[in-house]
Amino acid sequence: MDNYGGGRGALNFFITPIRIVIASEMYGGRALIYNPLTYAGLAGLGFASARRRSGPLFFTAAVLYSGWYLTVQNARLLLPAAMLLAPAAADRLVPMMRRSHLVGVAATLALAVPMLLAPVVGLVRAGRYVSNPSTYLDRETEHHADIRWANTHLDPARARLASVFGDVAYFTIPAIGVEPLHQFELAAADLTPHDRFLAACRRQRITHLFAAQGEFDDVGSQLRVVYENPASRLGDVHFFRPAPSEATVIFEIH
């Protein structure tokens, strides 16, 4: 299905909710996880009153989790299921927070810190944009300087660009991301070896190729470099840390 998740065995079905928290990188990363305190809602299954009140919520969460488990195991897609456990979790947590001062402080912190993350992210994004709107996309998206070059130097009537990077929205020239899950003009089997890939590109009237430096060295004789960027910025990879960069190149396909 894709590269997310840790398998689909019977035992894994039950331990995956824990693995999402302790090995989040397998499920799309920390930025995509929901609040694990919602798991406290599962304790409600042991109380008749909670089962009566939240029965449809437990049932729907189970259906959503099962569907998720059998398809794309990206933690972000479990947000609706986690949300459905939240009322039952609150019913279990609030009495515990009242009984124990320590639990109360810990739970309050565990809720307040991620609650403040949303406004902080919103304000930081807005601040970064307002500080210099004209360079915002260069700073905050992937490879935007390269995309700008392609948009201003390639003829949209003649050129069609294949990008090995997925995000193609800001191309104004015809462009296609070659990730197999994102298109069906090029089959997964067409992507390697590179000879076959270039033949498939020609078949689809793709004239240019946007890739990482060195990725297509083995078929260099069939390509002509038209643009190089030794430090193309990956602006959305980290939000609070400095953006990494990579060397990129745009080829014309002979």
Place this chain on the structure above:
Amino acid sequence: MPWPELGRHERLALELTAGLGLTALLLSIALVAGWFAAATPGLIAIAIGGAGLLPRPRHRAAVPPAAEPPWTARITALIFICAAVACAGALAPVTDHDALSYVLPIARHIADAGALRVWSDQAPSMWPQGNQVLLAFVMKMGGDRLGALSAIEWLVAVGAISALARRVSERPEHVPVAIALAIAAPVAAFQVAAAKEDMLLLAATAAALFCLAGPRTAGEAAAAGLFAGIAAGVKYPGLGVALAVLAWIALADRGQRSRHAVIAARRARRSTAASFAS
């Protein structure tokens, strides 16, 4: 629908969830029929006609705010303030990788073609396109801050979650904790201005389950079906919501299960159909 236990903002959130879903449905019908160019006057006419013809809801809160501990209302207000401030990020253009990989390109295809199709350079266009249809409409109207749509959907989702929590929580003072548990997470923080479908799916899921957790009436079943259909029309995991809602009505409402299940199924089918019409 008489939902007297809800606050004004929660009722508004449920109405806006239905409004966004039905707008996506109407736009999808216009796209399938080739009338996308005429969608704006059509929507304006429907909005004006609906506002004029529909009876005003006689909403009175059955539980006066004074019945709740004052700190509950204060914490709920703080949560909503946090949610509203998070929308500031929608001032900036969209930067989310997934949105730039397929959400916005599909919306651009819809806006340019004025039609719903499966595009060979965008395989995810085979999935429901409810949110992309809304984005395409914004693009067609000249809007370029597409994260504003998901920011609105985020606020609507918070309101719908609040309604759900108010209906199913043991005590009113548990409601703000339930809302915080549902939304206080990195995934929510980074999705607010991402222009993706997740926030509308969240709102529709909360709204569907709000109806399902209420009194077992034909009206609640129909509303649950409508919201479940919206969920299914927005993103493919929403199909699980629709299946669960129908299964729960069929299994749990033993007295009137066939009638209520049929009502819910019809509503779900209507609110989903056009998103799959391509």
